[in-house]
Amino acid sequence: MIKTNIKDDFPIFKNYPDLVYLDNAATTQKPRGVIEAVSNYYQKFNSNVHRGLYQLAEESTRIYEDSRKTVAAFIGADQEEIIFTRNTTEGLNLVAYSLGLNLKKGDEIILSLAEHHSNLVPWQIIAQKTGAVLKFIDLNEDGELDLNSSSDGQKGGLKGLLSVKTKIVSLAYISNVLGNINPLKEIFKTVKKFNSQIICIVDAAQSVAHLPLNVKSLQADFVAFSGHKMYGPMGIGVLYGKKEILEKMEPFLGGGDMIAAVYLNHSEYKQGAAKFEAGTPNVAGALGLGEAIRYLQAIGMENIEAKEKELTAYLWERLENFPNIKILGTKDLAKRSSLVAFEYKHVHAHDVGAILSSSNVAVRAGHHCAMPLHKNIGVQASTRISLSFYNMHKDIDQFFIGLQKVGKIFAF
Numbered sequence: 001m002i003k004t005n006i007k008d009d010f011p012i013f014k015n016y017p018d019l020v021y022l023d024n025a026a027t028t029q030k031p032r033g034v035i036e037a038v039s040n041y042y043q044k045f046n047s048n049v050h051r052g053l054y055q056l057a058e059e060s061t062r063i064y065e066d067s068r069k070t071v072a073a074f075i076g077a078d079q080e081e082i083i084f085t086r087n088t089t090e091g092l093n094l095v096a097y098s099l100g101l102n103l104k105k106g107d108e109i110i111l112s113l114a115e116h117h118s119n120l121v122p123w124q125i126i127a128q129k130t131g132a133v134l135k136f137i138d139l140n141e142d143g144e145l146d147l148n149s150s151s152d153g154q155k156g157g158l159k160g161l162l163s164v165k166t167k168i169v170s171l172a173y174i175s176n177v178l179g180n181i182n183p184l185k186e187i188f189k190t191v192k193k194f195n196s197q198i199i200c201i202v203d204a205a206q207s208v209a210h211l212p213l214n215v216k217s218l219q220a221d222f223v224a225f226s227g228h229k230m231y232g233p234m235g236i237g238v239l240y241g242k243k244e245i246l247e248k249m250e251p252f253l254g255g256g257d258m259i260a261a262v263y264l265n266h267s268e269y270k271q272g273a274a275k276f277e278a279g280t281p282n283v284a285g286a287l288g289l290g291e292a293i294r295y296l297q298a299i300g301m302e303n304i305e306a307k308e309k310e311l312t313a314y315l316w317e318r319l320e321n322f323p324n325i326k327i328l329g330t331k332d333l334a335k336r337s338s339l340v341a342f343e344y345k346h347v348h349a350h351d352v353g354a355i356l357s358s359s360n361v362a363v364r365a366g367h368h369c370a371m372p373l374h375k376n377i378g379v380q381a382s383t384r385i386s387l388s389f390y391n392m393h394k395d396i397d398q399f400f401i402g403l404q405k406v407g408k409i410f411a412f
C-alpha cells in the first residue's frame, strides 16, 4: 500500500497545492530526497571525478560509482554495463552511432510504427549514412504490435519482417502515445531464436518508473532510459549495454576520461562503460538518480504498479463513456500502462489542453514526438493523461470537470 499523503514527499505540490499534474510521461515531479541529494552534493562534495587525488575528489568519485551500482542492481545488470548519459535520446543515439555505423548496405533494422522520434530519427540517420534499410512492425486496430503477419516489404508482422539481413530490433517497452505495454520478452525470444546475433534494444523511457525491469530476463542487449521520467533529475540518463557487445563497439564521443592512453595520432580506450563516458559527467544527477531509485524501491515497484493500475481503471471507466472521446491504444487494461491518450472529436488537442489548464489540470497535447504514429492511426494530435502513483482520485475528478468545460465551450 502507498501512503495516502504521498504527495507530501514532493515539494512542488506544497508550492502549487491546486496543481493537478497529469503529465508524468513528459517528466515526473521530484521527491524531496532527490532535490536534497542534488543540493547536498554541490554543498558538500562538489569536485571532479576519476582524476583528483584529494579526499573531496575521491568522495565525489565514490558517489558517482555508487550510483552506477544502484542503477545496475535496479535493472539486473553489472555495473560495468551501465553508461551514464543525458537521457534516453542520447542513449539511443549512442547505440545507433557506435553500433549502427558498422552496418552494411541492405542490412535491416526493425522498429515499429509506434516509436517516439528518439527511437526513429537516429536510425534514419544511420540508414541514410550506411544504406541500411528500416522495416516497421505494423499495429493492429488496438495499436498492439503485429507479431505474425507477412511483410509488404516495408512493414508487417515481426515474423514476416525477420530475415537473414536483420541486424537490429529496437522497440519501446511502453508506447508514449498508445500506452500499450509491448510484449518484449516474447518478441526478443522470437528474435533471438531466429538469430541470436540480432541486437535487441529497448526504449524504456515510459516503462522504467512503472514496471520492474530485468535486462537479463528480457534478453535485451541495450536498454535506454531517462532519470527525469523516474523521479530523478533532468540531464541524467542510462544506457545499459551487454558487456560483450560494448567491448566490440567504437566510442560515441572522444575526449577526457574515456581513454587509457593518448598519442598524437591515435588513442587507446578504456574498456566497458567507461569508453562511452567522455568528459566531466553529471555527478549530482547520478546521485539524484540513485536517490530516486532508492525512493522507488522503498515504495516497492509492485505497490507502484498496483496503485497505477487502480488509478488507470478509475480514469478509464469514465473516459470510455465520455461523449466524443476516442481513446487511443488497446482497450485491454491488462496490457496498458498508466498513460492514456485520446482524441476529442472536432476539438484540437491544443484547445483541450488549454481548457484543462484553466482548471489547473496539466496534460500533454500534440503529437508527443510520434508524428508517424499519429499519421498511421489517422489522428492529427491527441491529448495525453499520464498518471503517477502520487495521483489521487480527486485529480482525476478534477480532470473530468475540465473535460466537461471543453464540451460546454464547444457546445456539444
Ligand SMILES: Cc1ncc(COP(=O)(O)O)c(C=O)c1O
Pocket (backbone or CB within 6 Å): 025, 026, 087, 088, 089, 090, 116, 118, 119, 172, 174, 175, 176, 203, 205, 206, 226
Ligand atoms: C517512448 C519515449 N522514448 C524516448 C523519449 C525521449 O526521452 P528524453 O527526452 O528524456 O530523451 C521519450 C520522451 O518522452 C519517450 O516517451
